[in-house]
Structure formats: structure tokens, C-alpha cells
Amino acid sequence: MRLKQNMGYVYIMPWILGFFIFTVAPLGFAFYIGLTEWDTFTSPTFVGLDNYTALFKDENFLKALWVTIRFAVISVPLGIATSLLIACLVNSKVRGVSFFRTALYLPAVVSGVSISLLWKWILDKDFGLINLVLSKFGIEPLGWLSDPHLVLPSYLMMVVWGAGGGMLTYLAGLQDIPSHLYEAAEIDGANMFQKFKTVTLPMLSPVIFYNLVMGIVGAMRKFSDAYIIGGAGNEGRFYMVYLYENAFNYLKMGYATAMGWILFVIILVLTLIVFKFSSAWVFYSSEVNKKTKKGK
Amino acid sequence: MKRWKNSISLLLIFTMVMMLVSACGSKSSTEEKGASESAKTTDSAKTGEKVKLKVATWAGAVELKEFEDLISKLNAASSEYTIEVQSIPADYYQKLQAMIAGKQAPDFMWLSQEYVAQYAKLGAIAPLDQELAKLDFKKDDYFAGALNVGMYKDEIYALPWISQPYVLYYNQDMFEQAGIELPNENWTWDNFIETGKKLTKDGRWGGLINNMPLPMFLWSYGGDVFDKDGNITLNSADSMKGLEMYQKIAKSGITPERAQADSMGGADMFKTGKVAMFVGGAGDDFEKTAKFKVGMTLAPKGTNTVTFSWIGVTAMSKTTKNPDIAAKALQDMTKAIHGWKVVAPTKSGFDAISTIRPDKTYAVDTIRKASEIARGFNNQPKQAEIDGVIWEKLIQPLEQGEDISKAVDTTISKFNEIIK
Known part of the structure; x- marks a missing residue:
């Protein structure tokens, strides 16, 4: 029996070794680097918590954090709502629904860099598609990326455009909802809105919960499109972009690593909060079934 | 069956130990390889x-x-x-x-x-x-x-x-059509503004400055951001004159908005005839690509004849x-x-x-003269950060018409944080 147990460890040893060498060790190293001043060319110098204290006095850091949090607060619910709406629409049995499902999901399979370059053109003040359409209605060209007030709305437009990617999980969830629940609701005289509120939303809540957590993590770590597109008045300088600038443009690797740890803590806290309150709104039908059986 | 299993397990353990040993040993073998390559390289001569x-x-x-x-x-x-x-x-x-x-x-x-x-x-x-x-x-x-x-x-x-020394390119056709005298080597920044105003009409602009490094204006009046020894000279009287000129041009109305020039590309704006004068590198290919006659002379000056390269x-x-x-x-x-x-x-x-x-x-001849007067920045070890501050705390406020002294003070205080 003991040999069997030991053999189990041997079998999982490659994974454990990989985990320690490629995950735990770099984490430990990163924690140490966050306490140093390191330009990557020379040896790191230990500076204690200086990087962390300097960060909270750095107006660019605070601005990047604000830009990112503000984006996350608006974009995550917006993305969820749009994806859910699209999923409900393509869940209906109409002709050509497969085409719409494919078309709406397409943004998710295109490379992020290509999408960013495409949007940079769409949002261009002089040659952009949006301003071209607006000009047909006599509206003056808007500086989507050059006017600081329009940078956030521009990024939110991109979120809405890419919401088809999130549709897939909602669609799978919708198709998993037993039809007898809707039939029961109909017998009780529920209209479409009431059916959505009392059947669809609770049954989809685990999927919404999953997308909420992933959405928060994704929004806080926003990088590639912000790096390519930017935005006036530092409104497009998201947290990860500023981290990258410090690490690779200014060779302040210790400072950038400290930023990485702060972001980790922020994401961890937000995720824990979401988990903490999930019991109030996330409904797991399997748990109800268990309770029902126990009750019997 | 059990013996068979044990044999496989022993083989697995042996393989993993060997992998670990070879991994641990790889450093020394790499070092040996490096040392032997180094010796080989030295001997090769x-x-x-x-x-x-x-x-x-x-x-x-x-x-x-x-x-x-x-x-x-x-x-x-x-x-x-x-x-x-x-x-x-x-x-x-x-x-x-x-x-x-x-x-x-x-x-x-x-x-x-x-x-x-x-x-x-x-x-x-x-x-x-x-x-x-x-x-x-x-x-x-x-x-x-x-x-x-x-x-x-x-x-x-x-x-x-x-x-690539920066020179003044001009759209000769635009000048001739407007009956304006062509730019010359003795032109000052005031001449640039004055002529630019005459040429700014019908959706076209007189000139562009968004692609020019700000220090070039400071050098034009004998100032600089840092001197050769790395001391901050941004607030010297000469530097201030250069900054005043920069702001004067930016607010003169002869240049397109920065965002527009950035998105269209300064060089492309000149190439497509949207801008009459463009200060750019002497090696730029306007002569080959523009559909008008291109002229070139030295970049305008302040009190000093100097250009960026x-x-x-x-x-x-x-x-x-x-x-x-x-x-x-x-x-x-x-x-x-x-x-x-x-x-x-x-x-x-x-x-x-x-x-x-x-x-x-x-x-x-113009390029030769430009090469003789051309210079680069007095670069500092943390130049990338310094450039970031110049862009955020100096160029943007100046272009928005903010007070020059205030922008300079903020910039210098940021410089001090960086170079401390």
C-alpha cells in the first residue's frame, strides 16, 4: 500500500517539478525582485519596501490604476450584459441562426493585435469609419483617441464589439436550462420578462459568476490593445501598459515587479469579494437537488 | 505482474534522477562549453x-x-x-x-x-x-x-x-503659386511663422512641428535641456526663449492639430501637399515620392544656427x-x-x-552645411524616463497654451526625482 502511495508521487513528480521550477520559483524570485532596484543589466540592489512606497506617490501609477479600475467597473457588467443579450438572441429558433452565431463569435478567433490595428483605423479622427458615418449626419469629426474624454467610450465600444466571444458560454448555459421550467412559468402566467428574470437569470447565474470573475481579471490585466491604440491624456495608459513601460522602457524591473504584486493583491481581493457575495445570487441546481434528496 | 509494475516504477525513478542530474550538470557543462569557446576564440586569432x-x-x-x-x-x-x-x-x-x-x-x-x-x-x-x-x-x-x-x-x-540632419523641405509649387519668396538659409523661426500664415488656407497648413524634438528650439537660442555635464539648464534664459518660440509656433495656427498630424503622419501630410513646409531628415524620400517640386534649405534658426540629427x-x-x-x-x-x-x-x-x-x-551643399551644424541630445543615462517627462509635463502643456515657467518648474522637479 505504501509503495503504491509512493508510486503515485513518482507519477505526478514531473508536474510537481514543473510547478516548482516554472511557477513557485519565479514567484519567489519576483517577490524578491519587487524589493530591489534592478535594471536587469547589473545585480539587483535590495531597497526593502521603497518600490511600494514610491508607487503610491507616483501620479502616473495612480492615474493608470484609476483608468484601469474605471474601465473594469463599466466594461465588465457591460460585457456580461451584451454577451447575454446576444446569447438570448441567437438561442432563438430562426432561419440562419448558425450564420449569426458564427459571425458574432468571429471577433474571438481573430488575433488581438489585428483587432487593435483595425480599431485604431475605425477610431481615427480623419480616416476612421465611425467619423465617416457620423459625417453623413452632419456631425463634425470626433477625436475618439485624441480627446481624453472620448478614450474610455472608445475602449467600451471595443468591449461591446467583442462581446460575441463571451456569448458561447451563455449560449451553452441557456441550452442547458430544462424546458419544463419555462413551461411551468408559462402555466403560472409569466410573461417573457418574468420568465427571463425568474428562470433564465437564476439558472444562468453560475455562468454569469464565472464570466464576472474572468472579466474582472481580464479587465485589470488589459494590455495588448491599450499598448497598440493608446489614448490622449494618458487615458489609454492602463495599469499593465505602465508596468511594461517601467520594466522595458525605463529598465525599472524592481518597480515593475512591485506593480505586478500590487495588481495581484487587487485582483485577489476583488475575486474574494465576488466569491463572498456569490452565495446571495448564484444558484446551483445540483445543490438544491442534494438538499431536496436529504430532506426526503 | 507486481514485479513487472515495480520494474517500470524503478525505470521511471531512474529516468527522473538522470534527468535531474543532467539538468543540474547542465550549468557546469555550459560553463565548460563557454570557457572552451572563449579559449577557442582567443586562440583562433x-x-x-x-x-x-x-x-x-x-x-x-x-x-x-x-x-x-x-x-x-x-x-x-x-x-x-x-x-x-x-x-x-x-x-x-x-x-x-x-x-x-x-x-x-x-x-x-x-x-x-x-x-x-x-x-x-x-x-x-x-x-x-x-x-x-x-x-x-x-x-x-x-x-x-x-x-x-x-x-x-x-x-x-x-x-x-x-x-540625418534635419532640414527644411518646402513645396516649391505651393510657394510659386502663392507668389511667395522661397525659404533660404538665413530664415528665422519668425520667418517660418510669417510665411506659414500666408500659406495656411483652403484646408492646407503652412508648416509642421510635431515631428521636431523640442530641444532643437532651445538650441536655436543657445539653451538646452541638460548641459554636457548633465546639469539641468532647462530654465536658463536662453532655453526659455526657445520654449517661448515653440509655444508661439504651436499657437500661431499655421500647423495642424498634433493628433491630426500624428494620425496622418507628418511626412505624409507634406508628401500629399497638405503642408507647405516640413522640417525632417535630409535622407527622407520626398523627391522620389512627392508629386510636386520639392525644395530644401537649412532649418530656420533663432539666434544660433543649429539643427537636430x-x-x-x-x-x-x-x-x-x-x-x-x-x-x-x-x-x-x-x-x-x-x-x-x-x-x-x-x-x-x-x-x-x-x-x-x-x-x-x-x-x-545644403546637406553638408546641415551636417556641420547638426547635433544630437546631451543624452542622460535615464533618457527614456526624461523623454517621457518632457512629453507629459512640457510639450503638452506648452501646446495647450499653459504658462511656460510653471511647466518648466514642474518638469525640473520631475527631472530631479529621476536623476537623484
């Missing part, structure tokens, strides 16, 4: 074997092909070295930095002038004076402004291979194993590039302009 060197370049596509051909010719002609080209067309500096940090630095690296001071201070690149002294290095052949950007603390760390250099890694032969290779390679790229940073390489770029023949 004695035994007549060619020293292998590597040059990192951001060149890609056509430029890379031309550079590789140039290097092949050098390799064929040399009995001492063989250079291999390492092309990094995207994220050049990030990859270069990772290579240096990973002790895998190439022997030579192309650098833009802003990186020389930083790489020299951090010990990534080697001072060249000692090695160059053993060669027939002609310091005086270089235009002073170009060579200066390859220097750090009075030592040469990099050799310039291109120097975009300068590319090649530096030698401090970890190169045979510095003597590497320095020789660096000098040969740099000379060869002078016969390829326009504009060469040397007086001797200058005459090649007409051969390499016949379209520039009409302006050889």
Missing part, C-alpha cells in the same frame, strides 16, 4: 581561424537583405573575422535587453542615440578608445555632432553609421571575447555602412550621396 562575431540589427525586409550583402562582402574580404547578422525587426530594444540580461549579448548592436549613455553607464557596452587607438581611426573625419552622441564621459562607446550608432558589447579584432570589425563594418546609408556621418563618406541617392544631388 593565433591559429589563423576567423573570430566569429554577431551584430544585432533592427533592419528587416529589404534593408536587412542589403545589410546582409554588405556583411557578406566584409566577411569575404577579412581573414580575421566572420560577422553574423542577427535580425530583430520587432521589439528590438526589449529583445536586446533580454539578451544582455541573459548574458547572451551580441558582439555588436545597433542603437539609437538615446540608449548610448544608459548602456554605457550600466556596463553593457565597451569603451572603444583603447582599441580604436590601435587602428587607423580618423576621429576628425566624423562630423562632431554625430560622434558626440556615441560618447559617454568623454570616451567613445559607439560609432555612428548614419546621421537623427543618429544611429553601432556599439560593441562589453562581453565580446576578442575586443581587438571586434573593434577592427566594427570599424570596417561602420565604414562599409557609410557607403550604403544616406547621410553618412563622416566628411569622407559624404560625397557618396550623389551616387547612392541621385535625387539628392541638388541639395548636397
Whole structure:
């Protein structure tokens, strides 16, 4: 029996070794680097918590954090709502629904860099598609990326455009909802809105919960499109972009690593909060079934 | 069956232990390999074997092909070295930095002038004076402004291979149609504004300044951001005059909005006839691509006749194993590039302009004069951060019409935080 147990460890040893060498060790190293001043060319110098204290006095850091949090607060619910709406629409049995499902999901399979370059053109003040359409209605060209007030709305437009990617999980969830629940609701005289509120939303809540957590993590770590597109008045300088600038443009690797740890803590806290309150709104039908059986 | 299982388990354990042992041993074997390669390289000069060197370049596509051909010719002609080209067309500096940090630095690296001071201070690149002294290095052949950007603390760390002095290009057709006298070498920034106003009409602008480095205006009046010793001189009376002129031009209405110029590209705006005057590098290809007659003269001046030059250099890694032969290779390679790229940073390489770029023949004298008065920045080891502050705290407020003294004070206080 003991040999069997030991053999189990041997079998999982490659994974454990990989985990320690490629995950735990770099984490430990990163924690140490966050306490140093390191330009990557020379040896790191230990500076204690200086990087962390300097960060909270750095107006660019605070601005990047604000830009990112503000984006996350608006974009995550917006993305969820749009994806859910699209999923409900393509869940209906109409002709050509497969085409719409494919078309709406397409943004998710295109490379992020290509999408960013495409949007940079769409949002261009002089040659952009949006301003071209607006000009047909006599509206003056808007500086989507050059006017600081329009940078956030521009990024939110991109979120809405890419919401088809999130549709897939909602669609799978919708198709998993037993039809007898809707039939029961109909017998009780529920209209479409009431059916959505009392059947669809609770049954989809685990999927919404999953997308909420992933959405928060994704929004806080926003990088590639912000790096390519930017935005006036530092409104497009998201947290990860500023981290990258410090690490690779200014060779302040210790400072950038400290930023990485702060972001980790922020994401961890937000995720824990979401988990903490999930019991109030996330409904797991399997748990109800268990309770029902126990009750019997 | 049980014995069979145990045998497999023992075999697995043995394999894993061997993997671990070989992994632990890899460092020492790499070190041994490195040491033997180093010894081999040092010995190679004695035994007549060619020293292998590597040059990192951001060149890609056509430029890379031309550079590789140039290097092949050098390799064929040399009995001492063989250079291999390492092309990094995207994220050049990030990859270069990772290579240096990973002790895998190439022997030579192309650098833009802003990186020389930083790489020299951090010990990534080697001072060249000692090695160059053993060669027939002609310091005086270089235009002073170009060579200066390859220097750090009075030592040469990099050799310039291109120097593009900024000159004033103008759309001659637009001037002639408007009946306005063509710009000339004695033009001041006030002439630039005055003429620009006459040409700003019908959706066209008189000039552009968004592509010009701000310090160029400071130099025009004898000021600078930092002096040669690294002292902040941004708030000197001369520098302030330069900043006032910059703001005056930005607010004069003769230039398009920065966002518009950035999105369309300053050079493209000139090329497509949307802007009448453009201060840009002497090697730009307007003569070939524009559909109007292009004129060129020296960039306007303030109280001093000076212009900026975009300068590319090649530096030698401090970890190169045979510095003597590497320095020789660096000098040969740099000379060869002078016969390829326009504009060469040397007086001797200058005459090649007409051969390499016949379209520039009409302006050889202007380019020569521009090269003589051209200079780069007094780059600091933390130049990238400094440039970020100049953009955020100085250029943007100036263009928005904010108080110059206030912007200067904020900028200097940020500088002090960076260079402390």
C-alpha cells in the first residue's frame, strides 16, 4: 500500500517539478525582485519596501490604476450584459441562426493585435469609419483617441464589439436550462420578462459568476490593445501598459515587479469579494437537488 | 505482474534522477562549453581561424537583405573575422535587453542615440578608445555632432553609421503659386511663422512641428535641456526663449492639430501637399515620392544656427571575447555602412550621396552645411524616463497654451526625482 502511495508521487513528480521550477520559483524570485532596484543589466540592489512606497506617490501609477479600475467597473457588467443579450438572441429558433452565431463569435478567433490595428483605423479622427458615418449626419469629426474624454467610450465600444466571444458560454448555459421550467412559468402566467428574470437569470447565474470573475481579471490585466491604440491624456495608459513601460522602457524591473504584486493583491481581493457575495445570487441546481434528496 | 509494475516504477525513478542530474550538470557543462569557446576564440586569432562575431540589427525586409550583402562582402574580404547578422525587426530594444540580461549579448548592436549613455553607464557596452587607438581611426573625419552622441564621459562607446540632419523641405509649387519668396538659409523661426500664415488656407497648413524634438528650439537660442555635464539648464534664459518660440509656433495656427498630424503622419501630410513646409531628415524620400517640386534649405534658426540629427550608432558589447579584432570589425563594418546609408556621418563618406541617392544631388551643399551644424541630445543615462517627462509635463502643456515657467518648474522637479 505504501509503495503504491509512493508510486503515485513518482507519477505526478514531473508536474510537481514543473510547478516548482516554472511557477513557485519565479514567484519567489519576483517577490524578491519587487524589493530591489534592478535594471536587469547589473545585480539587483535590495531597497526593502521603497518600490511600494514610491508607487503610491507616483501620479502616473495612480492615474493608470484609476483608468484601469474605471474601465473594469463599466466594461465588465457591460460585457456580461451584451454577451447575454446576444446569447438570448441567437438561442432563438430562426432561419440562419448558425450564420449569426458564427459571425458574432468571429471577433474571438481573430488575433488581438489585428483587432487593435483595425480599431485604431475605425477610431481615427480623419480616416476612421465611425467619423465617416457620423459625417453623413452632419456631425463634425470626433477625436475618439485624441480627446481624453472620448478614450474610455472608445475602449467600451471595443468591449461591446467583442462581446460575441463571451456569448458561447451563455449560449451553452441557456441550452442547458430544462424546458419544463419555462413551461411551468408559462402555466403560472409569466410573461417573457418574468420568465427571463425568474428562470433564465437564476439558472444562468453560475455562468454569469464565472464570466464576472474572468472579466474582472481580464479587465485589470488589459494590455495588448491599450499598448497598440493608446489614448490622449494618458487615458489609454492602463495599469499593465505602465508596468511594461517601467520594466522595458525605463529598465525599472524592481518597480515593475512591485506593480505586478500590487495588481495581484487587487485582483485577489476583488475575486474574494465576488466569491463572498456569490452565495446571495448564484444558484446551483445540483445543490438544491442534494438538499431536496436529504430532506426526503 | 507486481514485479513487472515495480520494474517500470524503478525505470521511471531512474529516468527522473538522470534527468535531474543532467539538468543540474547542465550549468557546469555550459560553463565548460563557454570557457572552451572563449579559449577557442582567443586562440583562433593565433591559429589563423576567423573570430566569429554577431551584430544585432533592427533592419528587416529589404534593408536587412542589403545589410546582409554588405556583411557578406566584409566577411569575404577579412581573414580575421566572420560577422553574423542577427535580425530583430520587432521589439528590438526589449529583445536586446533580454539578451544582455541573459548574458547572451551580441558582439555588436545597433542603437539609437538615446540608449548610448544608459548602456554605457550600466556596463553593457565597451569603451572603444583603447582599441580604436590601435587602428587607423580618423576621429576628425566624423562630423562632431554625430560622434558626440556615441560618447559617454568623454570616451567613445559607439560609432555612428548614419546621421540625418534635419532640414527644411518646402513645396516649391505651393510657394510659386502663392507668389511667395522661397525659404533660404538665413530664415528665422519668425520667418517660418510669417510665411506659414500666408500659406495656411483652403484646408492646407503652412508648416509642421510635431515631428521636431523640442530641444532643437532651445538650441536655436543657445539653451538646452541638460548641459554636457548633465546639469539641468532647462530654465536658463536662453532655453526659455526657445520654449517661448515653440509655444508661439504651436499657437500661431499655421500647423495642424498634433493628433491630426500624428494620425496622418507628418511626412505624409507634406508628401500629399497638405503642408507647405516640413522640417525632417535630409535622407527622407520626398523627391522620389512627392508629386510636386520639392525644395530644401537649412532649418530656420533663432539666434544660433543649429539643427537636430537623427543618429544611429553601432556599439560593441562589453562581453565580446576578442575586443581587438571586434573593434577592427566594427570599424570596417561602420565604414562599409557609410557607403550604403544616406547621410553618412563622416566628411569622407559624404560625397557618396550623389551616387547612392541621385535625387539628392541638388541639395548636397545644403546637406553638408546641415551636417556641420547638426547635433544630437546631451543624452542622460535615464533618457527614456526624461523623454517621457518632457512629453507629459512640457510639450503638452506648452501646446495647450499653459504658462511656460510653471511647466518648466514642474518638469525640473520631475527631472530631479529621476536623476537623484
